[in-house]
Amino acid sequence: DSGVTQTPKHLITATGQRVTLRCSPRSGDLSVYWYQQSLDQGLQFLIQYYNGEERAKGNILERFSAQQFPDLHSELNLSSLELGDSALYFCASSPGQGKSYEQYFGPGTRLTVT
Amino acid sequence: EDQVTQSPEALRLQEGESSSLNCSYTVSGLRGLFWYRQDPGKGPEFLFTLYSAGEEKEKERLKATLTKKESFLHITAPKPEDSATYLCAVQTVYNQGGKLIFGQGTELSVKP
Numbered sequence: 001d002s003g004v005t006q007t008p009k010h011l012i013t014a015t016g017q018r019v020t021l022r023c024s025p026r027s028g029d030l031s032v033y034w035y036q037q038s039l040d041q042g043l044q045f046l047i048q049y050y051n052g053e054e055r056a057k058g059n060i061l062e063r064f065s066a067q068q069f070p071d072l073h074s075e076l077n078l079s080s081l082e083l084g085d086s087a088l089y090f091c092a093s094s095p096g097q098g099k100s101y102e103q104y105f106g107p108g109t110r111l112t113v114t
Numbered sequence: 115e116d117q118v119t120q121s122p123e124a125l126r127l128q129e130g131e132s133s134s135l136n137c138s139y140t141v142s143g144l145r146g147l148f149w150y151r152q153d154p155g156k157g158p159e160f161l162f163t164l165y166s167a168g169e170e171k172e173k174e175r176l177k178a179t180l181t182k183k184e185s186f187l188h189i190t191a192p193k194p195e196d197s198a199t200y201l202c203a204v205q206t207v208y209n210q211g212g213k214l215i216f217g218q219g220t221e222l223s224v225k226p
Contacts, residue, residue: 002159004157031211033212033213043158043216045213045214045215048211048212048213088155090158101163101212102148102163105150105158107156110155
């Protein structure tokens with residue numbers, strides 16, 4: 001158990017809908033990262049937040065957005081869903097900007113768009 | 115462009131048959147190289163971080179090494195429970211934040 005929690009574990013929804021994925025980082029970690037894993041693309045970085053502020057962005061679609069709240073939990077919002085958005089979505093956390101760069105991953109949310 | 119390539123894509127071993135997995139990287143400036151283990155449908159599990167060429171780290175039957183162009187994950191006398199996908203990832207000094215750039219992984223299968 002990494003200490004990172006994600007809810008829900010599974011999500012099945014229809015095209016055009018909007019969903020919210022939730023992540024709670026390990027106790028004391030200030031950075032939260034979101035990754036998407038699909039069969040053809042592998043693990044791809046989406047976005048990072050550090051202590052409530054957006055820190056870095058990857059190839060995140062405009063239909064996707066995220067935020068980190070004062071209690072450091074994070075939410076990833078996916079809207080106007082398409083079939084191709086079906087994937088595993090992982091959240092990871094790390095202590096922050098110092099030497100400890102290791103990221104610890106949560107169990108993931110499996111999103112199926114039908 | 116920063117890139118990570120893992121080989122082989124899949125590896126089948128008999129229990130006790132030692133082998134190595136390769137991770138080649140091309141980056142503008144390496145901050146750290148990471149190895150993760152991932153079981154099907156689960157999140158990647160952190161194994162090792164290597165920061166500089168010549169560094170080695172060990173954990174049970176696994177040993178990770180790093181050169182200026184690649185990293186190896188050596189598996190000594192593997193057991194069936196070592197079966198998983200092993201992922202290599204890099205962090206670069208020029209990327210804002212700490213995003214990981216992952217390779218496609220090596221799927222390891224160890225048969226009894």
